[in-house]
Amino acid sequence: MEEEVRLLLGGLGNTTPTGLAPAAVNAHSVASGSLSGRRVLLIIGGGIAAYKCLDLIRRLRERGAQVRPVLTKAAEEFVTPLAVGALAADKVFTELFSREDEHDVGHIRLSREADLIVVAPATADLMAKMANGLANDLASAVLMATDKRVLIAPAMNPKMWDHPATKRNRATLEKDGIHFAGPSSGEMAESGEGGTGRMAEPLEIVAAIELLLDRRPKPLTGKTIIMTSGPTHEPIDPVRYIANRSSGKQGHAIAAALAKLGATVRLVSGPVSIPDPEGVTVTHVESAREMRDAVEQFLPADAAVMVAAVADWRTANEAGEKIKKKPGEKAPALQMVENPDILAGIGHSKLRPRLVVGFAAETQDLLKNARKKLDKKGADWIVANDVSHATGVMGGDRNAVRIVSRSGVEEWPDMSKGEVAERLAARIAAALQAVEV
Numbered sequence: 313m314e315e316e317v318r319l320l321l322g323g324l325g326n327t328t329p330t331g332l333a334p335a336a337v338n339a340h341s342v343a344s345g346s347l348s349g350r351r352v353l354l355i356i357g358g359g360i361a362a363y364k365c366l367d368l369i370r371r372l373r374e375r376g377a378q379v380r381p382v383l384t385k386a387a388e389e390f391v392t393p394l395a396v397g398a399l400a401a402d403k404v405f406t407e408l409f410s411r412e413d414e415h416d417v418g419h420i421r422l423s424r425e426a427d428l429i430v431v432a433p434a435t436a437d438l439m440a441k442m443a444n445g446l447a448n449d450l451a452s453a454v455l456m457a458t459d460k461r462v463l464i465a466p467a468m469n470p471k472m473w474d475h476p477a478t479k480r481n482r483a484t485l486e487k488d489g490i491h492f493a494g495p496s497s498g499e500m501a502e503s504g505e506g507g508t509g510r511m512a513e514p515l516e517i518v519a520a521i522e523l524l525l526d527r528r529p530k531p532l533t534g535k536t537i538i539m540t541s542g543p544t545h546e547p548i549d550p551v552r553y554i555a556n557r558s559s560g561k562q563g564h565a566i567a568a569a570l571a572k573l574g575a576t577v578r579l580v581s582g583p584v585s586i587p588d589p590e591g592v593t594v595t596h597v598e599s600a601r602e603m604r605d606a607v608e609q610f611l612p613a614d615a616a617v618m619v620a621a622v623a624d625w626r627t628a629n630e631a632g633e634k635i636k637k638k639p640g641e642k643a644p645a646l647q648m649v650e651n652p653d654i655l656a657g658i659g660h661s662k663l664r665p666r667l668v669v670g671f672a673a674e675t676q677d678l679l680k681n682a683r684k685k686l687d688k689k690g691a692d693w694i695v696a697n698d699v700s701h702a703t704g705v706m707g708g709d710r711n712a713v714r715i716v717s718r719s720g721v722e723e724w725p726d727m728s729k730g731e732v733a734e735r736l737a738a739r740i741a742a743a744l745q746a747v748e749v
Contacts, residue, residue, distance in 0.1 A: 335401055348376030350525050353426035355451045356396065358386020361433040361467040361511035363512075366391065367373070368397040368432060368514040380426065381405065384438070384451050408450040422450075423458035428525055432493075433467030433511045436478055442490070443481035463491040465517050470507025477581075486587040493520040523572065529694065530574030531741040536613045537575045538665070539567050540620035540654065542582035544600045548646065549631035556621050557706040558673075560584035563619035563731035567592045570617075573741050578613070580606040584618055600626065601649035607654055614744060615667040617736075618655045619695075627649050659690025669744055671735075672696040672716075673706075682716040693717045695736065 352372055356365045369379050379400045383393060388436065393404040405422060423429070426431070429563050431438060431451075438451065438728045442464075446455040455542040472478060473495060486492070494512030500506075512520075541563025560581060567579045568589035577592045580603050588594040595606045600622045609615075628647040635644055655670045670691040672682040675698065682696035694716040703712075715722040724735065 316487075316612075329633075345376040346522050347525060349378070349382065350376070350428070351426045352521065353380050353382065353422060353454070354431045355382045355429065355431045355438075355454065356384065356387040356391065357431060357433045357435040357438045357451070358384050358389060359433040359435050359467045360390060362387050362390040362486060364396060364511055365432055366399055366513055367526060368517055369396065371514050371518045372521070373399070373401070373714065375522070376404070377521075380422070382451050382531070383453060383460060384449060386437075388741065395646055408448075408453055420457050423454045423460070426460055426627065428463045428521060429455065429460055430465070430517070430521060431457055431462065432465035432517060434464035435466075436468045436472045436475070436481075439464070439466065439478065439481045439485065443484040443488075458639070458654070460463045461491065463490075463493060463517075463524060465493045465512050465518055466495045466509070467511030468509050469493075469505060470509040471505075473509040474506075482523075483587050486590065491520065491524060491590070493517045529594035529747060530572075532570060532573035532737075535575045535615065535744060536610075537740075538576050538607055538613045538616045538658075539568050539577055539579045539609045540581070540603060540618050540622070541567065541579060541606060542584040542618045543602055543621050544582045544623045544651075545598045545632045546600065546623045546626035546651070548718050549633065549635050551634045554622065554623055554626065555583075558582070558584075558621035559645045559706070559708075560586055561709065562711060562729045562732065563617075564589045565729050566736055567616060569730075569733040570740065573737055575613070578610040580610075580620070599655065604654045605659060610664075611658075611663040613746075615669070615740060616658045616665045617669045618658065619671045619739070620654070621671075621673055622654055623651055625649065636749070653689070655685075655689045655691060667692055667740065669693045669695060673699040675700045676705065679714065679721060682714070684717055686718070715738060 338486045354365065354369065356362050362655040369381070371425065372379050380402050381396045381400050382405045383396065388406065391430065393406060395402040417438045441452040442455055445456065482682045492515060494510070495508055495513055496510040498510045540615055542560030543556045548554065564584070564586055567577050568591065571577045571589065571591035579592050579594045581594055581596055582603065583598060583714040597603045598605055603620065603622065625648040630724050658664065665690050668691045670685060670689050670693070672694050674681050674696065678696050678698050685691070686694045696716055697705055697711055697716045705711050710726055711729050713724050713732060714725040715724070724732070
């Protein structure tokens, strides 16, 4: 670690992790000034990944950012205030009850003077404090007192990341509007402990910071987009219902990606167990009829992206009481009726958005069924995906889609649902801009 600090302080010698000469990297960074004048309060948590923050500080300063560091007591076991302060060219704050800093309520001042607060590494302990409102040291007090956006880069053992307590804290922080960078998957510091929990690399964190602090106009600013996501539940009786295996992961990811591009997103979500996407207005519904009514209330709009796996049928007569088994009697026959076709309703509406995107979840004849759907529903694009059990798409984290339009079929490679979302959001932005030209 001492050697790494020496190299960082000396400008990384002759090369950088990117393989470019440092002069070239620095010239590009200074010229771009992507974070020029922006103030970042960096809270360094106590994990082995704390050493990456030395590089993170340098990367931020290359881009013009002012970095003010806060170290937890545990962080000082991994990196020293001397090394951090030398790279940041600023004072390093460590004590909540510092006589020097608290004469003017320093933790409040620190929390308000920054444009963004970054926590890296965000340990399980720090995440628990944030989620539960604890403020017993300088870092947690600053996080409680701030009125600025917060980005965290979690880093911990995979078992800790997957622990039910951490999962609850993650969900709470997401609902509170905390932004996340990572974690990534890979080998950990401990031998044989690979999995999800590695802190995002410094340049990945920088990219997330640049996105949050980007002052430039976004391509979907001023655009309203209606979305649906998740399954619907069609009641049989007060206990039972008809449903499908949609998790809502793909739809929620697309909603978040569109919001990041500046869109006002009105998401109508069926019953899911994942958090609402940040920056998105969400209406929660149960049945297909409730979803249709909610969608229609949001018209007119610039675009509609219908991702929800809406149940095609429901029972004709929902039982008011739980249907009981009776010895010797056959199972009750359920009379089914067709649910409203939400996509077709939007595609053929008098208030039809300029761009209508539907999804086709198929287990056979994928392109044939997607093309039929394109014509029948009045959509501009159909995003077709194979949801056969073997693909793991339903409820999984990856997807391989095809974009079917009247001009042909565009096949996308297998990628994460987040990557699909970002790529589709960019395509939607381009299409809406082209309409205006």
